[in-house]
Amino acid sequence: MSGPATSPDREEISSPGSSISHAWRALRHRNFKLFFFGQSISVIGNWMTRLATTWLVYHLTHSALLLGIVSFAGQIVSFALGPFAGVWVERLHRRNLLVSTQAAAAIQSLAMAALTLAHVITLWEIIALTALQGVINAFDMPARQSFLVQMVDDRNDLSNAIAINSSMANGARLIGPAIAGLVVAAFGEGGCFLIDGLSYFAVIASLLLMRIKPQDLRRSKANMFEQIREGWDYVSGFRPIRTILLLFSLISLMGYSWSVLLPIFAAQVLHGGVTTLGWLMGAAGIGALTSAISLAFRKSVVGLTRMLQVASGMLGVALILFGLSHTLWLSIVLMVFVGFGMLQAASASNTIIQSLVPEDKRARAMSYYTMAFFGSAPFGSLFAGALADRIGASHTVMVTGTFCIAGSLWFTLELPKVNAVIRPIYRKMGLLPARDIDAMPDVQEPAL
Structure with missing residues (x-):
């Protein structure tokens, strides 16, 4: 997936206007622009459903454990189907697959709406519909991640x-x-x-309006299990992807479980209601959005491994302090840092993996990225819910934050070995100017 190398002798323009346009350069691709506006509408609906689901479960049960179980139900299905989904995505036309997954997701949300508005929904129906969404996500996420390459013509x-x-x-x-x-x-x-449910139609419309080059689907002679094994051997044997996925799995296991406990913090720790819950989730959103914008302004993938290291530690520290806080304004501020660290770690992991993986293994590699999130997060949700029932929500997020810090320290020890492998690959692929690679303080090969 090599792109044209940037000339080391070219002078970079540093005016504010050029920096802003550079930050949004991927939108010059028509297909990606369509996807951006369609998905923007849909994802707002997704986040509305996330808040509504957690509040509905808490309203029905008042149980931290059951909050964790509902989250577990959807995510464990995505984890179990991950390896199979990655192989299937590589065998299918990704736009057609995405239209199907978005239509199925719309049906799932509209079913939730009908049952809830009729005041007949039960906890078991919520669990079943959440599990159905997990099936959809297992195919949708690797398809969407690998489809980015088809929407953006210039790999740079x-x-x-x-x-x-x-x-x-x-x-x-x-x-x-x-x-x-x-x-x-x-x-x-x-x-x-x-x-x-209605917002999904915006994504479906954007997908149908795209002009996509015919996809060359290479039918492998290997059966599904052989392809799964091949994908596993690749991600487990290639040190950079293996190390990044292990860290991201830990972050997903421990660093994401706070979201399951937010209704407990809103109602019991901060003595508020659904509005307080909205403030906390919104604050995490501000931090995540700030992180995403900072990533958009980056001119290359230089330094992302160091960023992943710092973000993991930041997330851990913020979670510990959030667990200690009993003041609304301070908790909101800390949620900004939680959101920033969480998104920075996830996006940096995604970008590094996408830049390294070959096209014939892209969907399978991204299915393991999906598994790292959906596989670890459900167990983290169960762990957080069960632990919060015993020691309280505040102490639970302090425990999970400590694990995130430990993960950051482990990644620090692995970083020289990881960057030693990445450096020659980036040089060969021409993704970075030679001068940028040589100037990277965090990719110096370890001393012998």
């Missing part, structure tokens, strides 16, 4: 497309919960599910 703009995609998702994280708080107060949780 791929990292920028990932950053803009993260900006869009986390701008929605800021807007969605705020709207959801108002909708829940006025119409109940079912109103959020209804809006989310």
Whole structure:
């Protein structure tokens, strides 16, 4: 997936205007622009559903453990199907697959809306529909991640497309919960599910309007299990991807579980309601959006491994301090740092993996990225829910934050070995100017 190398002798323009246009350069690609605007509408609905679901479960059960179980139900399905989904995505036309997954997601949200608005929904129905969404996500996420390459013609703009995609998702994280708080107060949780269901049609429309070059689907002679084994051997045997996925799995296991406990913090620790929950989720969204915008302004992938190291530590420290806080304004500020660290770690991991993986293994590699999130997060949700029942939500996020710091320290020890492998690959692929690689303080080969 090599792109044209940037000449080391070319002078870079550093005016504010050029920096801003550079930050949004992936939007010059028509297909990606269509996807950006369609997905922007849909993701707002997704975040409305996330808040509404957690509040609905808490309203029905008042149990931290059951909050964790509902989250587990959706994510464990995505984890279990991950390796199979990666192989299937490589065998199918990705736009057609995405249209199908988005249509299925719309049906799932509209079913949630109908049951909730009719006041007949039960916990078991929430679990079943959440598990159905997990099946959809297992295919949708690797398809969407690997489809970015088809939407962006210039591979040098791929990292920028990932950053803009993260900006869009986390701008929605800021807007969605705020709207959801108002909708829940006025119409109940079912109103959020209804809006989310309708929002998927914006994505479907954007996908159908794209002009995509015919995809060369190479039918492998290997069967599915052989292809799964080949994908596993690649991600487990290639040190940079293996190390990054291990760290991201730990971050997903421990660093993401705070979201399951937010209703507990809103109601019991900070003595508020759904509006307080919206403020906390919105604050995390501000941090995540800030992170995504900072990534969009980056001119290359230089330094992303160091950024991943710092972001993991930042997330851990912020979670520990959030667990100690009993003041609303301080908790909101800390949530900004939690959101920043969380998104920075996820996006940096995504970008590094996408820049390294060969095209014939892209969907399978991204399915393992999906598994790193959806596989670890459900167990983290269960762990956080069960631990919060025993020691309280505040102490639980302090424990999870400590694990994130430990992961950052481990990655620090692995970093010289990881960058020693990445450096010659980036040089060969021409993704970075030679002078940038040589100037990278965090990719110096370890002394012998």
